[in-house]
Amino acid sequence: MPLTREQIAQRIAQELKDGFYVNLGIGMPTLVANYVPPGIDIILQSENGLLGIGPWPVEGQEDPDLINAGKETVTALKGSAFFDSALSFGMIRGGHIDMAVLGAMEVSEQGDLANWTIPGKMMKGPGGAMDLAxxxxxxxxxxxxxxxEGQPKILKKCALPITGLKCVHHIVTDHAFLDVTPEGLVLRELAPGVTVEQVQRITEPKLKVAPDVREMKV
Known part of the structure; x- marks a missing residue:
């Protein structure tokens, strides 16, 4: 069975390492914060100027002035830091973010990312995605x-406007875990009950199947 959005986030959370500075994109990536493994201490950064994001606020105790980049209300941990966008993007552009989780409308086999606009649709702007990429x-x-419509979103070449070129290292979907390598896309893990053939059918590029391909653990 294909994974749910929550299970995708849960699988990505397994990649977190103790001490990581992490930026979670808008939408599905924000769910990753709910599944940080026990014993792992990470610091969440939001490009609108908050380092040290805490758990989601209890209903009725939300602070409308305390939001993340997606305008969702959040909490701040003890010792959190608040700063302006210039300093925030300095952290990102300076290479101080260990891991970023982003959503995508398309990803190419070279790791190109398209996630900020669809032609003909209302454009909200790229936000911090281009800098994070x-x-x-x-x-x-x-x-x-x-x-x-069942059409692939992992393509030989992105058709939508590009956010970043050759920037994606790993793709986690409802069907599979893929590594982006110079030799092409490597299929590392399959969602429970999903076959290699099913994944290839909805992937435009030809996949390289890892010798030790295994079931995703969520």
Whole structure:
């Protein structure tokens, strides 16, 4: 069975390492914060100027002035820091973010990312995605493997406007875990009950199947 959005986030959370500075993109990536493994201490950064994001606020105790980049209300941990966007983007562009999790509308086999606009749709702007794409040390993409029409979102070449070139390192979808390598996309893990053939059917590029391909643990 394909994974749910929560299970995709749970699988990505397994990649977190103790002491990581992490930026979570808008939408599905924000769910990763709910599944940080026990014993792992990470520091969440938001490009609108907050380092040290805490758990989601209890209903009725939200502070409308305390929000993340997606305008969702959050909490701040003891010792958190608040700063302006210039300093925030300095952290990102300076290579101080160990891992960023971003959503995507398309990813190419070379790791190109398209996630900021769809032609003809209302454009809200790229936010911090372009800076994170080139500034974060590791980029994980959280996405559905195919669109609502069943067409691949992992392509030989992106058709939508590019956010960043050759910036994606790993793709985690409802069907599979893929590594982006110079030799092409490597299929590392499969969602429970999903076959290699099913993943290839909704992936435009030819996949390289890892010798030790295994079931995703969520």
């Amino acid at each position: 080139v500034g974060a040390k590791r980029i994980y993409v959280a996405m559905e493997h195919a669109n609502k």
